[in-house]
Amino acid sequence: MSFTRDIADYPDGIVLAVDKPWRWTSADVIRKIKYAAIRHFGKKNLKVGHAGTLDPLATGVLLVCIGNACKRAQELQDHDKEYIARIRFGATTPSYDLEKEVDRRFPFEHISADAVRAALPAFLGEQEQVAPLFSAKSVDGVRAYELARKLYKAGNTEAIDAAALQTLHRSRIVISELELLDFIPAGEDGDRVRGDSVSLRSTPAPPTGSASGPLPLPSSGGGQAPRTLSPSSRINVADTSALGLPEAVIRIACSKGTYIRAFARDLGEALGSGAHLGGLIRSRSGAYRIEDALTVEQVLALLV
Numbered sequence: 355m356s357f358t359r360d361i362a363d364y365p366d367g368i369v370l371a372v373d374k375p376w377r378w379t380s381a382d383v384i385r386k387i388k389y390a391a392i393r394h395f396g397k398k399n400l401k402v403g404h405a406g407t408l409d410p411l412a413t414g415v416l417l418v419c420i421g422n423a424c425k426r427a428q429e430l431q432d433h434d435k436e437y438i439a440r441i442r443f444g445a446t447t448p449s450y451d452l453e454k455e456v457d458r459r460f461p462f463e464h465i466s467a468d469a470v471r472a473a474l475p476a477f478l479g480e481q482e483q484v485a486p487l488f489s490a491k492s493v494d495g496v497r498a499y500e501l502a503r504k505l506y507k508a509g510n511t512e513a514i515d516a517a518a519l520q521t522l523h524r525s526r527i528v529i530s531e532l533e534l535l536d537f538i539p540a541g542e543d544g545d546r547v548r549g550d551s552v553s554l555r556s557t558p559a560p561p562t563g564s565a566s567g568p569l570p571l572p573s574s575g576g577g578q579a580p581r582t583l584s585p586s587s588r589i590n591v592a593d594t595s596a597l598g599l600p601e602a603v604i605r606i607a608c609s610k611g612t613y614i615r616a617f618a619r620d621l622g623e624a625l626g627s628g629a630h631l632g633g634l635i636r637s638r639s640g641a642y643r644i645e646d647a648l649t650v651e652q653v654l655a656l657l658v
Contacts, residue, residue, distance in 0.1 A: 361395040367423025371642040374416040377585030380407045390657040405430035410589045414636030433640030441618045444599040446628035450615035452592045460628040465600045467537035474532040482524035531607035538601040
């Protein structure tokens with residue numbers, strides 16, 4: 355697989371399923387690929403964008419649109435998604451994931467695989483969801499995360515949830531499938547969990563491979579290839595692994611606009627505890643699956 359040097363050879367543009375690296379923003383991926391695409395095609399005003407943001411601490415399918423494919427970005431973003439979420443019970447963070455430190459602790463001795471499994475059916479179907487205040491939702495023309503940052507810097511973390519309820523409109527979402535894939539009881543080693551070690555651990559495995567030359571393209575399983583690009587030091591990662599909290603790994607099929615961090619919050623509350631995301635993979639976006647996604651390195655190798 356390779357691209358010609360003339361973008362006109364792709365009248366409908368190019369859509370690439372990219373496995374977004376851990377501790378990269380979606381904008382980081384676009385900047386990296388856009389720079390390479392402009393050089394490859396020799397077109398300074400080449401449009402490059404994505405169809406659906408992924409949080410910095412999530413990995414998985416990010417659809418990158420090049421050229422005329424940017425016109426389809428909204429259409430692609432509207433498709434349903436699938437995620438693999440690692441949810442830790444017994445503690446919350448203001449961001450509902452590991453970008454912020456733990457702000458509250460909750461009882462968790464009663465959390466079990468059976469309890470989680472019994473709670474999941476209540477979340478199936480159409481429902482209203484309040485997004486995290488640490489999100490890009492707009493409030494009177496201002497991003498919600500701006501308000502969240504002010505409260506966080508002031509040390510008023512307990513007001514963040516209340517502010518979300520007061521300022522953010524409830525969104526209509528649909529969760530079509532929920533499956534408990536694994537459960538790690540309190541105090542056990544969470545690293546035994548199945549799945550991508552980079553996105554489902556608090557601290558990722560060290561990268562392997564060499565950045566000295568182009569990486570070969572695998573026939574399948576692009577997300578399995580070694581990553582050689584360094585994670586961003588701008589993205590904070592809290593370490594809650596030492597707390598010995600029970601964890602559930604859940605597959606979630608849902609509509610666009612569903613915040614999995616908010617689902618973790620709501621599931622924790624439903625179980626009489628608190629919860630936050632310990633890791634997240636977007637395993638599918640529409641028809642594009644993680645098994646067929648390319649790493650950023652592989653995309654750059656196509657655009658040399």
